[in-house]
Amino acid sequence: MALHPGHADYEQALADLFNGDAAASDPLMILRPRCEQDVVAAVLQARQAGVPLMVRSGGHSRFCAADGALVLDLSAHFTAIELEEDQVRVQGGVGMGALLRDLSPHQCMLPVGTHATPGFGLLLMGGIGHLSRSLGLTLDSIVALRGVRADGTPFVLQGEAQDPTSWRLLRGAAPFLAVITEATLRTHARQSLDVMRSLHALEGLQSYLQEAEVMPRSRSCSFVLGTPPESKEPAVLSYVVNVARDSDDSPPEADSLGVWWDRVMGLEDLPDFNMPLHDGTFPVEPAADTNRRRRLRSWIHAISVKSGQTESLACSLNKAIQRAPNPLCRIDLQHIGGAVRDQAMHSSTYRGRDAEWSIVISGLWHPDDRQAGPLVRQWSDALFDALAPICCHVYLVERHPGTIRYGRQLQLAYAEDLALLQEIKRRWDPDQILPTLDAPSPACM
Template sequence: MELHQGETAYETALAAVFNGDAAAAHPASIAQPRDEQEVAAFVRQACAQKRPLRVRSGGHSRFCSGDGALMLDLAAHLRGVTVSGDLVTVQGGCGVGAVLRALEPHDRMVPVGTHATPGFGLLTMGGIGHLSRSFGLTLDCVVAMRGVRANGDRFEIRAEEADGSEVWRLLRGAAPFLAVITETTLRTYPRRPLHGIRQLNALPFLVDALNCAESLPRQIACSFVLGVPPDQEQAQLMRYVVLQEGDESMLPAFLNEGQECWHDHVAGQEWLPDFNLPDRNGVLPPEPPVEPDRFRRLRSWIYTVSVPSGLSHELAPRLEDAMRKAPNRLCRIDLQHIGGAVADRPMASSLYRGRHAQWSIVISGFWSAGDALNQQAACRWADAVFDALESLACHVYLVERHPGTIRYQRELELAYGSDLPRLRQMKKQWDPDGLLPSLDPPS
């Protein structure tokens, strides 16, 4: 099925997109394929029309839609999840939360990100969450992929048949630049109950909190959110600890000191409290209803940089200064705790090159649609925070990126390092017309 501007179904499809920038775009048409054969047909159509191709799975990326593009809406029909023993096969339009729910009756799980709504487009870039230190990235669980190259050719590749394959390595970390992934098979793990601990502190506590977190065993993740809680006026630091039930003997004493802690005992990742700032009593306010007008959604400008351990005394002051300069109460900085099992995999096992990092730091500038002054301020703020952290960074996690800007070449270099020339070469082979997102800096 293909939808066009002026049709009610076209508007409905865009209104269902999570990302505000993507929802407000004007794609030339929206394709809603029912199987891989139809995906290939629509890709060939985009090739024939020399039309940019944008792929929607969970709808979190700015690049799942675009003005004048052919938008492939995989989420409309390709949402199947099949569990077979310790493997789960997931179609390209499925969100990670749906995968966890499908695995729950089988007492299995995969480590996923800190939010349940992203799709499996982002998992092919990495997949960082509360259980990454214990089990690795979502990407590390992938054992097979199916899809369609940007030239319309279909492919299938499996780990056991891809020993030493450069294609296998490059797809796992850069697939959105090369192909439309229609199906992924992942190895799962036994599901165990989790213990979450949340705590609010003042921002100056950050340097000590980072040092303490870096001393924790891999069975414990200690992530942070820096931002303004809903019922407060000043930025605070939220510490969010996650471990498996039964591992509490590994908890250090500092987690029981100072401010009040809120404990959550849940059956699995999908039941953990949202990775958002609570009220001062620990309660998360209800999620606001989705704005029905797709042109009035919240907009964002986001960077994600990876920083190694041992830099707390340089990192903390820069983050505190950034929060003091935030242009509005919506802007925030998340520090997702990695290391542990993420670092166990060889760097050459995939194109994700942040394995030596301890922190994946998400810099989020937000503003309301139509607020030009706040847009400019939020973008400048996020740019400045990226610039301040760049000298500490060992990697950029390209779930969001900024083509056409002066920072894009540096983002690409930090993301892919010495693999960037080979990745660009492969893109010319798999996407000769440049239909998928670009790997080139502005000219």
């Protein structure tokens, strides 16, 4: 099915996107395939027309739609979830939150991200969440992939035995090479989780980071730096998750003022990873603006840092959040390490396994404020630059093609794998319809 500009279904498809930048775009056409052959036809159509092909899965990313592009919307019909013993077959239009909810009655789960909205972009690029330290990346659960290369060739991969190079490259870089229509994932037993949240002053960030870095892998301590809903001053939200045992009682800190402790039955039941009100609850989310062009815009970096950098890290983050252009801007520190390090570095193209922290710098603004965009982008870029000297990896779920930083992002993301990825991309994507792996030359900036 093809949706064209001016049609109500076209407008609704864009309005349904979570990401404000993508929702505000004007694609050439939106295609909703029903089968793999429709995906092949869409790939060939993009090649023949010489236009970019954007893939819509969860609708979380700003790369799921763009001006003048063909949008391949998998969320309409590629939504099957089939569980067989300890594996689940998932089609490419399924969001990670929906997958968790579907698995919960079967008492199984997957380690996914800190929010419910991402789709296959998170799965294929890495997948960092509250259970990464104990269960690994979402990507580490993949046991089979099905899809269509950017030249229109369908493929099926069952582990590394058949084609070890493609298997390794697709897990961590698939959005640059192919459209993944289906993944088979190894599930884990659904577990009860204890979560403890608390708000703190910025001044203690270094000590909080130091305490987190010596925690066992069964425990994850992530943070949000931002402005709470009822405050004008930025603060630190500490968010600790660990696997509960039947004998566990609530920790002593749970009775302290400003500490909120919960035991939940599965990952999908955790409280939002967001700044709370003074009583630990969350403000009522306003309804999404019916005008798709008036959603929040974003400029986001995701950069990884090894352990032992707490002093310089805390100093840079404290300064940055106090200089944030508006209260919408935030900095997340997602705690990794543990089981993420168990997999060999070259088992996939995700090269951030040595990191302790994945730092997500979220610059947000409302499009009605015409002066806000450049200020927020400058703020987010400046923090990226400040952290670059201690950075060991860039998580390319957020990237900035066409900018002066993109070459550095690619090198930090893929290191020595970059040259091989670029070579494979030239073969698999001869017309460059999928996202680029090339940085612009300085003369073009």
